[in-house]
Amino acid sequence: MKLIGTILAGATLAFAPAALAQTTQSSPAPATPDASAQTTPAPAAPQANGPVTDAEVDQFATAALEVEKIRKDTATPDADKGAKMAAAATGAGLTAERFNAIGQAMQSDPLLNKRIQMAASAKLAASGGAPAAKQP
Secondary structure (H helix, E strand, O other), X not given: OHHHHHHHHHHHXXXXXXXXXXXXXXXXXXXXXXXXHHHOOOOOHHHHOOOOOHHHHHHHHHHHHHHHHHHHOOOOOHHXXXXXXXXXXXHOOOOHHHHHHHHHHHHHOHHHHHHHHHHHHHHHHHOOOOOOOOOO
């Protein structure tokens, strides 16, 4: 179980800079701020924050395991890994912002961390990877 936690933490930390860089480049800030933009939250804001659903735990585990594979892939140039990691998150159903928000939340929330580790462990066991850890 500790190995899965290490993998997930590494995947999250490896993905965070690439995802943040990609989102910054794809959504430039407006040159002049709009008065309504200051009083109304952006549409993406509620998605980037808030409680993590069971579906998101599953999506995060899927994306994190894929991100870890990409991170370890020596055949892929480092310059291409960020885009592939972002694609892994979106392919699992999460935005890069939400993936990063969940990754940060799991580092400070032991219950969320455990939920994600259990989901990742089950995915690994189902795919023929490491067996799922037994609960005491």
